[in-house]
Amino acid sequence: MKARVHVTLKNGVLDPQGKAIGNALHRLGFPEVGDVRQGKFIELEIEETDQTRAKARLDEMCRKLLANTVIENYRIELVA
Amino acid sequence: MKAAVVVFPGTNREHDIANAIALTSGAKPAMVWHGDSELPKVDLIVIPGGFSYGDYLRCGAMAAHSPVMREVKTRAEKGVPVLAVCNGFQVAAEMGIVPGTLMRNAHLQFVCGDVHLKVETSQSLFTNRYQQGQIIRVPVAHAEGNYFVDNDTLKRMEDRGQIALRYCGADGDLAAGNPNGSLRSIAGVFNETKSVLGMMPHPENAIEPRFGGTDGKALFESLVAAIA
Numbered sequence: 001m002k003a004r005v006h007v008t009l010k011n012g013v014l015d016p017q018g019k020a021i022g023n024a025l026h027r028l029g030f031p032e033v034g035d036v037r038q039g040k041f042i043e044l045e046i047e048e049t050d051q052t053r054a055k056a057r058l059d060e061m062c063r064k065l066l067a068n069t070v071i072e073n074y075r076i077e078l079v080a
Numbered sequence: 081m082k083a084a085v086v087v088f089p090g091t092n093r094e095h096d097i098a099n100a101i102a103l104t105s106g107a108k109p110a111m112v113w114h115g116d117s118e119l120p121k122v123d124l125i126v127i128p129g130g131f132s133y134g135d136y137l138r139c140g141a142m143a144a145h146s147p148v149m150r151e152v153k154t155r156a157e158k159g160v161p162v163l164a165v166c167n168g169f170q171v172a173a174e175m176g177i178v179p180g181t182l183m184r185n186a187h188l189q190f191v192c193g194d195v196h197l198k199v200e201t202s203q204s205l206f207t208n209r210y211q212q213g214q215i216i217r218v219p220v221a222h223a224e225g226n227y228f229v230d231n232d233t234l235k236r237m238e239d240r241g242q243i244a245l246r247y248c249g250a251d252g253d254l255a256a257g258n259p260n261g262s263l264r265s266i267a268g269v270f271n272e273t274k275s276v277l278g279m280m281p282h283p284e285n286a287i288e289p290r291f292g293g294t295d296g297k298a299l300f301e302s303l304v305a306a307i308a
Contacts, residue, residue, distance in 0.1 A: 013228065016186050016261075065145065068138055068174065070181040071228055 003046055003058055004077040007067045008039035042066055051078055081308040083109035083124040086152065088143045088171075091130035093284065097165065100284035101126070104300035105308060114146040123307045124161050125152055127168030129221075129282060139182060139224045140170030153177060161205050161307065162276040166222055169268075169278035178271050178278040179237060180229030182222075186261025190223040194292065196257050197267050197281060198248045201241055204270065205306040206277045209298035215252050216295035218286040220259060225280040227262035227269070237269065244268040244277055 009015050015037050022036035044061075048054040058076045067074040083101050087094050094111060101124075102108045110120050114132075119125070133142035143149065149171070156162045156177045164172035170182045185191060194217050199210040210216070229237070237243060245268035249256030258265045260280075268279030283296030 013183075014186065014261075016184055016188050016226075020188055065137070065141060068141070068181055070173075070230070071183065 001046060001048060001051075001054060002079040003044045003054065004079060005042040005044065005058065005062060005066055006039060006075040006077070007042065007062075007072050008075075009037060010071055010073050013071045054078060081105040081107060081124060081304050082120070082122045083107070083126055084112045084120055084122040085109045085126045085128055086112050086114060086148060086168075087128070088114040088130070088132035088146060090132045090134055091128055091167070093129035093166065093282065096282070097126055097128045097284040100287050100296070100300050103287060104297065105304045112148055114143065114148050116148050117151070119148055119151045119155065122160070124163065124303060125155060127152070127162065127164040127171050128284075129166030129168055132167055132171060135167075135224075138170075138174065140167060140172075140174040143167075143171045144174035149175060156271075156276055159273065159275050161303070163206065163303070164276065164278040165282060165284065166220075166225075166280055169280055170224060172276065172278045177276050178269050179233050179242070180227055180266075180269060182224050182280070183226040183228050184224050185222070185226050185259075188223075190221070191225070191259045192221045193219060193259075195220050195259050195267070195281060196248050196250050196252075197245045198252055198254070199245060200243050203241075204244065204274045204277070204302075206299055206302050207244065208306060209302040213252075215248065215250070216286075216298075217250075217293050218281045218283055218296045219292075220281045222260070222280055225260040225262065227260075227266040227280075229263065234263065238264075240272060242270045242272065242274070244270050245279055245281070
């Protein structure tokens with residue numbers, strides 16, 4: 001199955017890149033833009049049919065490598 | 081003092097730090113390729129600067145899981161001293177052998193130049209040849225040196241004296257010299273037992289007068305004095 005992992009900065013962690021993106025959007029004529037937070041999107045193919053097992057494995061992958069839990073949260077999405 | 085310098089694809093300061101160690105200890109360190117599963121028996125392990133694995137995913141994230149790093153982690157946990165500089169600090173943080181993490185510089189720019197540092201303690205393997213509170217000048221070169229750690233851990237670290245170095249102005253003013261937005265101007269931290277030092281600045285590039293200063297030399301002399 002296919003899985004999608006979203007990695008985002010935790011609340012309260014400053015995101016200078018997101019801020020720079022926000023500023024650029026303002027300059028481009030999008031004054032309605034408020035706070036911008038940048039994250040990562042990782043798509044994985046995994047050989048597993050059981051959803052629970054897949055989630056558990058993905059959770060381990062996130063904790064070991066895909067996210068740095070000191071500053072980042074992650075969200076796992078399974079796609080059939 | 082027998083030292084080993086770990087080299088990853090993309091490491092670029094290994095010769096600088098090997099030279100600094102050879103000059104101060106009289107012995108050339110062993111260079112260890114990241115894919116090796118064996119690490120020679122040494123008194124000091126060095127994780128040098130550079131751009132290991134092209135900084136893919138996060139700085140240091142890939143290198144932290146290289147084959148040889150399992151052994152580095154085991155040795156570090158047994159108390160073998162580890163000096164982790166710049167990208168090495170990022171790797172050490174990703175491995176969890178020092179607390180916290182290094183984020184993108186707050187102003188988003190690469191910083192390259194000399195900074196002033198305040199040596200927070202002389203009571204360590206790495207700083208015994210400095211005075212507590214001494215201001216030294218060494219170069220930095222990084223885009224991700226913005227130190228961050230959660231408040232509870234930070235408080236424990238401050239209480240235990242785990243902050244090794246802080247950025248400051250030439251007169252020691254902590255508010256003046258922060259080049260990257262680091263929390264509390266932190267430039268270098270110890271693990272709990274002070275056997276691991278992670279730092280963003282490059283002491284190995286401040287050991288010869290012809291190259292702008294020698295303030296980094298005492299760090300290597302400290303190690304030689306404590307270990308050899």
